Amino acid sequence: MFPWFAAGHVTPFIHLANELAARGHRISILSPKKAQLQLQHLSLHPNLISFHPITVPHVDGLPPGVETASEIHLSMTHLLAAAMDLTRPQVEAFLFAAKPRIVFYDFAHWVPDITRHIDALSVCYSVVSASSLAIALVPSRNVPTNRAVTEEDIKDPPPGYPSSTVVLRGPEVRSLLFISLPFGDGITFYERTTTAMRNSDVLSIRTCRELEGELCDYMVSEYKKPLILTGPVFPESTGTTSLENRWTEWLNRFEPGSVIFCAFGSQHILEKNQFQELLLGFESTGFPFLIALKPPVGCETVEEAFPVGFVERVKERGIVYGGWVQQPLILNHPSVGCFVSHCGFGSMWESLLSDNQIVLIPHLGDQILNTKLLARELKVAVEVEKEENGWFSKESLGKAIKSVVEKDSEVGIQVRKNHEKWRELLGKKGFMCGYIDEFVKNLEELVNHS
Known part of the structure; x- marks a missing residue:
């Protein structure tokens, strides 16, 4: 397995590795050392899952020592992609020596060029939603390569796109413009991802x-090739890991379902004004809250960006933390009743499988498309209204939270009812195992016939 150098990609690859190892397969995961140190505790089968560190070469413009996407601003991600491409000789040497039967990858579009020489099956494993892939990353989208992409180029769904899906709105169209931006040296995000899928032997998506x-x-x-689904690939238990005492002790002080938890993933960094607006929105709800976000742009700590008088006003009912937290364990704590999320695909699954009300503030293209799925199609969540510039107000945030948390809210009752149906289906005994069993069976057939 060779996933993109971001926690939101490495993590689901490890989850899939756990499922394959549970069925007797041996897996090697190639990743930067920092990602390995941060995430290898998620491996449940160390006897069958091994991590092999990849040295990330320096690229001009990247701060020295950078290995993962969480260490840099989004505007520098294309440089990390260029660095990933420079690891090809290391990946190639490992694959030629190990001679695996199957190689899973996502953004390393050159992997199939290697697997053809070692008689291995190449599987492009997408850890984002099919909704995101189908609206933006398909050959019929015909994104121009000789000029900058415009809203006019992508305002309409691509040819053949299922008509039953919700049509994108103006800001959502603009969110897709990122697909034409550079993502590596001399290649755009669109070119990289469509090439990765087009050249693979098999497509796979983490969905159902x-x-x-x-x-x-x-x-x-x-794409006219086999597509096999893994299902959510979500651990049915948290293993031996327990929530840190500081969070357990603080959360235990509150009534069941009363705490609002907010997290936006490992990459997104808010502008200082928007960060302050977010905090004031939480304050205005009157509910206890735990916010885990990176310090805003230009700040070393979250504390230096607090609005004047904020700490004194929220006192013990609110915590804003600038570091990494155990999100799945926090979501499963009885005191937590609402999750305010960016709707990254991992967080999307975690929210669906939790017993919490869901409020969404998407920031990037795939998050906006995931939000469309949850809020408009499945109607299991509410989206915070944004202004034309893409920002939200403290009033719109407070309104969205109250609409799902307050006991007599019709919106809250409806989304909880819809959410419960999906949670029961996804959490049904044998549902996830059934997908993985079928996934393994299909892979074995493809390997045997290749």
Whole structure:
């Protein structure tokens, strides 16, 4: 397995590795040492899952020592992609020596060039939603390569896109413009991802037919190759890991379901004004809250960005923390009743599988498309209203939170009812195992016939 150098990509690859190892398969995960140190505790089968550190070469413009996407601002991600491409000789040497039967990858579009020489099956494993792939990353999208992409180029869904899906709105169209930006040396994000999928032997998506079946069929029609789904690939237990005492002790002070938890993933950094607006929005709800966000732009700590008088006003009912937290364990704490999320795909699954109300503030293209799925199609969440410039106000945030948390809210009752149906389905005994069993069976057939 060779995932993109970001926690939101490495983590689901490890989850999949755990499922394969549980069925007797041996897996090697190639990743930067920092990612390995941060995430290897997620491996449940150290006897069958091994980590092999990849040395990330320096690229001009990247701060020295950078290995993962969480260490840099989003504007520098294209440089990390260039660095990943420079690891090709290391990956190639490892694969030629190990001679695996199957190689899983996502953004390293050159992996199939290697697997053809070692008689291995190449599987492009997408850890984002089929919704995101189908609207933006398909050959029929025909993104121009000789000029900058415009809203006009992508305002309409690509040809053949399932008509039953919700049409994108103006700001959502603009969110897709990132696909034409550089993502590596001399290659755009669109070119990298579509090449990765087009050149693979097999496509795989971390989703299920119940959620996105129509879009998966559309992907097959676009790429004309086998597509096998893994299901959510979400650990059914947290293993031996327990929530840190400081969070357990603080959360235990509050009534069941009363705390609002907020996290936006490992990469997104808010502007200082928007960060302050977020804090004031939480303060205005009157509910206890735990916010885990990176310090805003231009700040070394979250504390230096606090609004005047904020700490004194929220006292013991609110915590804002600038470091990494155990998100799944916090979501499962009885005192937590609402999750305010950016709707990254990992957080999307975690929210669906939790018993919390869901409030969404997406920032990037795939997050906006995931939000469309949850808030508008499944109606299991509410989205915070934004202004034309993409920012939200403390009033719109407070309104969204109250709409799902207050006991007599019609919106809250409806989304909880819809959410419960999906949570029961996804958490049903044998549901996830069934997907993985079928996934392994299909892979074995493809290997045997290759």
